[in-house]
Amino acid sequence: MSNIDLRGQVRVLDGNRAGAYAVLLCRPDVIASYPITPQTPLLETLYKFEAEGLFDPEMVEPEGENSAMGVLLGACAAGGRTFTATSSQGLSFMNDAYLLAAGNRFPIVMAIGMREQVSPHGVFAGQQDAVLVKDHGWIQIFTESCQEILDSIIMAYRLAEDGEVLLPVNICYEGFYLSHHSQRVEIPRQEQADAFLAPLQHTERLKWTLEEPMVFSSYTVPPELYAEYRYKACAAHQRAKGKLDEIDREFGRKFGRTYGGQIEEYRTEDAEIVIALMGCAAGTAKVVVDKKREEGLKVGLVKVRMFRPAPRERLIRALNGKKAVGVIDRSVCYGWNCGHNFVELKTLLSDLEPPAPQLLDFIGGLGGADITAHHVEKVIDRTMAAAKGKAQPTVTWLSLE
Amino acid sequence: MKFMSRFEGPWSTPKEPLDIKTGEWRSQRPVTKSEKCRQCGWCFIFCPAGCVREGDRSFFADLDYCKGCGVCARVCPGKAITLVREEI
Numbered sequence: 001m002s003n004i005d006l007r008g009q010v011r012v013l014d015g016n017r018a019g020a021y022a023v024l025l026c027r028p029d030v031i032a033s034y035p036i037t038p039q040t041p042l043l044e045t046l047y048k049f050e051a052e053g054l055f056d057p058e059m060v061e062p063e064g065e066n067s068a069m070g071v072l073l074g075a076c077a078a079g080g081r082t083f084t085a086t087s088s089q090g091l092s093f094m095n096d097a098y099l100l101a102a103g104n105r106f107p108i109v110m111a112i113g114m115r116e117q118v119s120p121h122g123v124f125a126g127q128q129d130a131v132l133v134k135d136h137g138w139i140q141i142f143t144e145s146c147q148e149i150l151d152s153i154i155m156a157y158r159l160a161e162d163g164e165v166l167l168p169v170n171i172c173y174e175g176f177y178l179s180h181h182s183q184r185v186e187i188p189r190q191e192q193a194d195a196f197l198a199p200l201q202h203t204e205r206l207k208w209t210l211e212e213p214m215v216f217s218s219y220t221v222p223p224e225l226y227a228e229y230r231y232k233a234c235a236a237h238q239r240a241k242g243k244l245d246e247i248d249r250e251f252g253r254k255f256g257r258t259y260g261g262q263i264e265e266y267r268t269e270d271a272e273i274v275i276a277l278m279g280c281a282a283g284t285a286k287v288v289v290d291k292k293r294e295e296g297l298k299v300g301l302v303k304v305r306m307f308r309p310a311p312r313e314r315l316i317r318a319l320n321g322k323k324a325v326g327v328i329d330r331s332v333c334y335g336w337n338c339g340h341n342f343v344e345l346k347t348l349l350s351d352l353e354p355p356a357p358q359l360l361d362f363i364g365g366l367g368g369a370d371i372t373a374h375h376v377e378k379v380i381d382r383t384m385a386a387a388k389g390k391a392q393p394t395v396t397w398l399s400l401e
Numbered sequence: 402m403k404f405m406s407r408f409e410g411p412w413s414t415p416k417e418p419l420d421i422k423t424g425e426w427r428s429q430r431p432v433t434k435s436e437k438c439r440q441c442g443w444c445f446i447f448c449p450a451g452c453v454r455e456g457d458r459s460f461f462a463d464l465d466y467c468k469g470c471g472v473c474a475r476v477c478p479g480k481a482i483t484l485v486r487e488e489i
Contacts, residue, residue, distance in 0.1 A: 105410035166409055206412055218413040221421045228404055229411050236409070 005054055008189040015178035018146040018185045019085070019111050019171070020045035022153035024055055025193035026109075029080035032060035032071035036090040037123050038175035039113035043085065057083075065090040069097035069108075076106035077216050079207035081157065084108070087175060088115035088129045095133070101168045102137025104216050105233065107160035107205075108168040109153060110138075114279075115175040116367055124368025125174040127279060127330040131307070131340040137233060139169040139240055140308040142278040146183040149173050151257055154193055158247045163203040165240045167233070172307075174330070176368065177280045188255060196254055237309035244306055245314075262311035264303040265318050267293060271300030273357075273383045274319060276345060277328035278304040281364075281371035285328070288376040299380050310344060316351050324358040326383030328376070330365040338395045339363050358386040364398035371398070423450065427469035429484040435459035437481035444473035444482065 006013075006021065013021070019042050023031070033043050049055055060071045065086050072082040086094060091112060101108050116126035130140060139159065143149045149171060156169040173179060208214045220226040245261030252258030266286055268274055275285060282303040292299045302318050304311065319325060329339020336343050342361035349356045362379045365371040375398045386392045406413075431444075438459035445453040445460055452466040453473060459481070462473065474482040 103411065206408065206410075213415055215413045215415055215418055216411070218411050219418050219421055220411055225405050228406060229409075231402070232404075232409050 004048060004052055006187050008187065010184065010186050012182045013146055013185040013187075014041070014180050014182045015146045015149045015173050016040075016042035016113065016180070017045050018150040018187075019153055019173070020049065021185075021187045022150040023083050024049050025188060025190060026083070026154060026157050026197060027055065027081065027194075028057045028083045030058045030060065030072060030075035030082045031084065032062055032068040032075075032082075033084040033086065034062060034065045034068050034090060036065070036087045038115060038125075038179040039085045039087045039090075039111065041179070042111060042113070065094035066097050069094045069101060069110075072108050073097060073100055073104065073106060073216075076101070076108055077104070077208045077214070079205055081161070082108050083110070085111035085113065087113040088117055091129050091133065092117065095136075098133065098138070099136055100217060102233070103229075105166040105236070106168055107157075107166055109156045109160055110168065110170050111149070111153065112170050112172045113175045113179045114172050122367050123175075125176050125330075126366060126368070127172070127174065127340075128332065130170060130172045131331045134308050134340070137167070138308065139165075139167050139237070139306070140172055141169065141244075141306055142172045142304065143178065144280050144282045144303065146178060146181070146185050147257065148259060149178060150185060150187070151251065151255065151259070154188070154196060155244070155247050155251055157197055158200065159240060159244055161200045161203060161205070162240075162243055163205075165236055165243055166205070167236055167240060172279075174280045186257075192254065196251070241306065241309055241311060241313070259305060260303070262306040262314045263318060264305060266301040266303065268300030268302060268318055270298060271322065272298040273324045273326065273380070273387050274300045274302050274322050275326045275328060275376070275379055275383065276302045276304065276341060277330075278307060278341065279330060281328060281330070281376075284371060284373055285376045288373050288380065292377070292380050297380065297384060299384070304341065304344075307344075312348065312351070315345070315348055319345075319348065319357060320353050322357045323387035324360065324383045326379045326386075327359065327361045328365075328371060328379060329361055329363050330371070332363065332366070342395070358383075358392075359394075360386055360392055361395045362398050363395065366399065369399050422465050424463075424465045424467050427464075427467060427487055429469040429471065429486050430464060430467065431462045431469070431471070431473050431482045432485050433459045433461050434481050434483075437479045439479045439481075441478060443476045443478060447472050447476045
């Protein structure tokens with residue numbers, strides 16, 4: 001047996017390698033991808049697996065990300081299980097094929113090692129690349145740890161290929177903070193992954209075959225047909241929300257780890273204020289929440305896992321009755337002069353029981369900067385001050401103070 | 402909700418796209434003088450829509466799909482094809 005076959009072991013792995021083991025466990029038929037920092041080691045590991053004979057998917061090395069996704073469109077049309085990964089400008093270069101994947105309801109799983117977008121040039125962690133494509137029709141799940149990357153990729157296939165969903169899924173993790181940082185990771189046994197994915201063998205999927213050729217991305221005339229496909233995709237997104245919660249619970253029963261499904265609520269139940277964020281900084285933030293709790297502050301945390309489709313109902317339940325919410329955003333939304341999660345939560349305010357909570361935004365971690373415990377403490381203190389009626393700036397740029 | 406397609410996504414059998422008659426977009430149509438046609442097949446080769454058919458005496462455009470671009474008339478070495486304005 002090869003010494004890189006770590007299935008069934010507990011090891012120290014970075015996020016890229018943890019993700020690669022998940023792909024190995026899911027037995028894809030076709031992998032097509034193009035290397036880009038910080039996702040490259042994930043691909044290198046997959047090639048190593050193939051070279052060592054651990055698995056034998058069709059591995060395609062095209063001339064760019066657009067072609068990589070193009071290869072997967074065809075493979076998926078023929079009924080294959082597919083995987084790719086990208087980052088930042090690679091995701092931008094893939095854009096029109098990325099839209100075709102969602103529009104055609106192809107259940108492709110793609111990891112995004114999240115990185116800032118140009119310009120200025122930045123090969124650094126951020127969330128801007130993934131949030132920019134939030135309304136391109138893919139499901140997007142944001143992760144906090146290397147273990148969560150591995151587990152989420154396995155769950156992503158269950159979600160994507162579910163007969164009532166059939167949508168492509170992004171598993172997003174911040175470059176360097178997760179892609180290159182090493183943590184303790186439990187790698188499931190192959191039989192465990194096989195058993196977990198076994199229900200997918202019974203789902204029916206339309207396939208292109210030589211005997212029964214099909215047209216994909218077909219013309220939609222009359223326009224009512226175009227509207228029909230849009231409606232059906234929206235409905236599938238709504239179904240995916242509850243599905244993720246179910247899949248997460250089942251994963252917990254089988255593997256002993258759960259993540260909350262659409263969102264994770266941490267000490268929110270009796271909380272007066274809540275901080276909301278997504279990605280790896282949630283780990284730091286939980287430590288600070290614990291510390292503030294010891295000091296007697298009633299603070300909780302909401303980690304958004306499923307950014308698309310928006311976990312509207314779960315967020316409403318989690319935020320009802322809170323006095324203030326401090327949002328930490330690792331992205332910039334030019335149009336609204338704040339971060340993307342802040343805009344998302346703003347749209348919920350009218351759904352919450354009055355009085356609606358005060359909402360503050362804190363932009364941090366841009367260009368690969370740390371979101372430190374000190375930052376989170378500041379976020380909590382100011383959100384608590386807002387809850388007590390002291391006026392606070394709506395948007396704070398943490399690294400510019 | 403009224404649905405027209407049995408599919409979840411924009412998929413179809415190969416026949417359904419052919420039901421879209423792109424000939425309706427045409428403002429001028431190619432007319433072939435069969436006595437001038439040498440049946441060389443250049444119009445068949447160059448037609449971007451692939452809608453030129455071969456007849457007994459000449460090639461001709463399938464007007465269900467011909468969009469009237471006029472490429473066939475331009476490339477015809479025998480000048481057998483003229484474009485005639487479609488009347489509304």
